Amino acid sequence: MNALELQGLHKRFGLTEVIRGTDLAVRDGERLALIGPNGAGKSTLFALVSGQLAPDAGHIRLHGRELAGRPPHDAARAGLGRSFQVSNLFGGLSVQDNLRVAAMWSLGQRLSLTSVLRRHTGLQRRVQEMLDLLELGHRADTLARELSYAEQRLLEIGLTAAGGARCLLLDEPTSGMSRAETQRVIALVRRLSAGRTLVMIEHDMNVVFDLADRVAVLVYGQVIVVDTPEVVRQHPEVRAAYLGRHAAQQAGHA
Amino acid sequence: MSVRRILPWAMVVLALMFAASAAGGFVVQLATQVLVLWCFGLSYQLLFGRTGLLSFGHAVSFGLAAFGTAHAVRSLAGVPVYELLPLAGAAVGLGCGVLLGYPVTRRSGIAFAMVTLGLGELVAACFLMFPGFFGGEAGVTLQRTRVPSMLGLDLGQGLPQLAVTAAWTLAVLGVVQGLARTPFGLATLAVRENAQRIEFLGFRTATVRWVSMLVASTLAGVAGALSALAYEIVTVDAVSMHMSANVLLMTVIGGLAHPLGPLVGALFLTVMQSVVSDWTRAWLFYYGFVFVVLVWLAPEGITGLWQAARRQRPSARTVATVLIFALLLVVFVETAYQLALGEPTRLPGWRHFGPVALQALLWSSGLAVAAMLVRGLRRSEAPA
Numbered sequence: 001m002n003a004l005e006l007q008g009l010h011k012r013f014g015l016t017e018v019i020r021g022t023d024l025a026v027r028d029g030e031r032l033a034l035i036g037p038n039g040a041g042k043s044t045l046f047a048l049v050s051g052q053l054a055p056d057a058g059h060i061r062l063h064g065r066e067l068a069g070r071p072p073h074d075a076a077r078a079g080l081g082r083s084f085q086v087s088n089l090f091g092g093l094s095v096q097d098n099l100r101v102a103a104m105w106s107l108g109q110r111l112s113l114t115s116v117l118r119r120h121t122g123l124q125r126r127v128q129e130m131l132d133l134l135e136l137g138h139r140a141d142t143l144a145r146e147l148s149y150a151e152q153r154l155l156e157i158g159l160t161a162a163g164g165a166r167c168l169l170l171d172e173p174t175s176g177m178s179r180a181e182t183q184r185v186i187a188l189v190r191r192l193s194a195g196r197t198l199v200m201i202e203h204d205m206n207v208v209f210d211l212a213d214r215v216a217v218l219v220y221g222q223v224i225v226v227d228t229p230e231v232v233r234q235h236p237e238v239r240a241a242y243l244g245r246h247a248a249q250q251a252g253h254a
Numbered sequence: 255m256s257v258r259r260i261l262p263w264a265m266v267v268l269a270l271m272f273a274a275s276a277a278g279g280f281v282v283q284l285a286t287q288v289l290v291l292w293c294f295g296l297s298y299q300l301l302f303g304r305t306g307l308l309s310f311g312h313a314v315s316f317g318l319a320a321f322g323t324a325h326a327v328r329s330l331a332g333v334p335v336y337e338l339l340p341l342a343g344a345a346v347g348l349g350c351g352v353l354l355g356y357p358v359t360r361r362s363g364i365a366f367a368m369v370t371l372g373l374g375e376l377v378a379a380c381f382l383m384f385p386g387f388f389g390g391e392a393g394v395t396l397q398r399t400r401v402p403s404m405l406g407l408d409l410g411q412g413l414p415q416l417a418v419t420a421a422w423t424l425a426v427l428g429v430v431q432g433l434a435r436t437p438f439g440l441a442t443l444a445v446r447e448n449a450q451r452i453e454f455l456g457f458r459t460a461t462v463r464w465v466s467m468l469v470a471s472t473l474a475g476v477a478g479a480l481s482a483l484a485y486e487i488v489t490v491d492a493v494s495m496h497m498s499a500n501v502l503l504m505t506v507i508g509g510l511a512h513p514l515g516p517l518v519g520a521l522f523l524t525v526m527q528s529v530v531s532d533w534t535r536a537w538l539f540y541y542g543f544v545f546v547v548l549v550w551l552a553p554e555g556i557t558g559l560w561q562a563a564r565r566q567r568p569s570a571r572t573v574a575t576v577l578i579f580a581l582l583l584v585v586f587v588e589t590a591y592q593l594a595l596g597e598p599t600r601l602p603g604w605r606h607f608g609p610v611a612l613q614a615l616l617w618s619s620g621l622a623v624a625a626m627l628v629r630g631l632r633r634s635e636a637p638a
Contacts, residue, residue: 050454052454071453071458072453072454073453073454073455073456073457073458075454076453076454076455076456077456081454082454084451088448088450088451089448089451090443090444090447090448090451090452091447091448092443092446092447093440093443093444093447097440097443100440101440101441101444101452101455102455104437104440104441104455104456105455105456105457106456109437110437110441110456110457111437111438111441111461111462111465112436112437112438113433113436113438113465113469114436115436115437116435116436117435117436117437117439117440118435159451159455163455163456
């Protein structure tokens with residue numbers, strides 16, 4: 001069973017076609033890393049799946065439900081959570097309120113004008129769980145904009161997962177982080193992705209090999225290979241895309 | 255809303271009422287006006303302060319509700335429902351929110367502001383087209399005593415009328431405070447902070463904005479009804495751009511975040527309009543100047559300044575600078591007015607100055623004010 005299926009996706013900006021017939025099937029419960037050189041269209045692909053952009057053609061199915069061209073809130077309601085490459089938080093709200101907003105909808109606390117948020121035990125429990133997972137309990141009342149860079153990145157992942165989405169798209173969760181902080185993110189992503197489907201854009205190959213069950217390589221808007229990390233690492237086209245033709249040929253000779 | 259939370263506010267209102275009744279009819283009138291404006295400002299706080307929707311047409315709900323209430327009074331003559339009349343205003347406000355709010359809240363930011371501006375002008379322009387409803391140039395008058403009180407209050411008197419206004423304003427305050435604790439309340443803040451991100455969390459921002467507009471319009475409708483009942487006349491001014499601008503200025507001056515913000519702003523406006531205007535023709539200048547300076551240097555408004563001063567006491571030097579600046583500004587403005595209008599200002603002692611002395615005073619105070627302004631602005635831009 002596939003959690004997420006992309007079929008023949010196309011997206012053009014002016015004269016430039018960024019996504020050129022992308023096909024991808026993500027299995028339910030797997031952790032898939034999406035890699036590819038700069039400008040390959042990875043973030044555009046995330047924008048299409050999460051409803052930020054509408055594709056020019058093609059299908060996006062989440063658990064069998066068509067999402068192509070649907071707005072972001074529909075994708076979120078269908079069980080998709082996405083994080084952003086640049087932290088995209090509610091700067092003037094406290095950490096716990098950030099998580100509360102993120103979890104509210106899926107727990108049925110939508111636009112009620114009468115219920116009191118802090119009396120909703122399910123929501124309180126979820127927020128506490130997330131604070132524990134993120135190890136941000138001591139920062140619960142800090143405004144998001146006053147967090148350190150690494151803490152903001154953690155909260156960004158927290159917002160994505162707090163609503164209980166079954167499929168998570170993480171856009172470079174470890175970018176700009178130190179080695180120790182990266183380890184912290186890897187552990188967090190591993191725990192959060194248990195029982196869910198994960199698609200992750202990542203440049204740090206150590207993180208990719210550490211976390212991913214499979215790796216998809218996107219080059220010029222097309223997925224050229226999807227396979228286990230070991231196979232992908234040896235794949236000549238991947239080496240060419242990443243290291244240039246010449247290096248790939250040399251590696252082939254060696 | 256717990257009793258403990260509402261109590262301090264109730265005491266504020268009671269103190270206002272007590273002071274008003276002790277001082278007599280004029281002050282009762284002023285207190286009523288302050289409460290009506292506070293109520294109106296609370297609804298605007300929800301829209302602009304909480305949801306981030308800068309509306310230039312908030313008076314539409316206020317004004318149409320005031321007209322609606324005036325007509326309700328005429329058709330309900332003899333029916334003892336006086337204390338419930340603001341519900342008629344609320345209904346009209348809600349209607350405005352439903353009909354006008356829906357298209358308007360499809361947009362945010364500058365587009366929203368522009369559309370509300372246009373819509374406000376459109377509604378105000380209707381008053382000559384529908385003289386039956388708006389009463390033409392003269393407006394609609396009403397006699398509130400024609401609708402008897404449910405509680406047997408003598409509504410011909412100012413004080414019972416003030417009590418009804420106070421009760422409704424407190425109710426609106428309770429609603430606004432209560433809403434802040436609901437999922438809707440948090441969603442509005444989230445929309446203000448980051449309208450893009452909340453879409454990825456399942457919310458439709460247009461819907462959050464619309465609901466916010468519905469609530470704000472309904473509460474503005476209550477304020478409109480209170481104003482109609484207090485003044486017993488509603489003119490086109492109630493729906494005008496002028497009224498929309500007033501609620502914006504007043505709320506920003508008082509502070510967008512604190513529940514007392516609109517009260518402080520309303521007090522400030524009322525004191526300027528009714529007391530300072532007796533004393534100087536430049537009152538509107540001072541009002542505008544305070545607004546500009548606050549937006550520039552203390553966007554949290556007077557209540558924000560007060561809270562900041564409680565956290566960290568301003569130095570004696572800062573206080574002295576502000577006082578000297580205010581003094582110089584008053585000297586400059588009053589002298590300028592005196593020279594321009596050729597009539598003596600009411601500042602004590604000024605009438606003895608000759609034309610040369612006045613010119614000298616004008617230039618010296620003007621230059622000093624300009625120098626202090628430039629210096630203050632430079633400092634406010636310097637890295638902390």
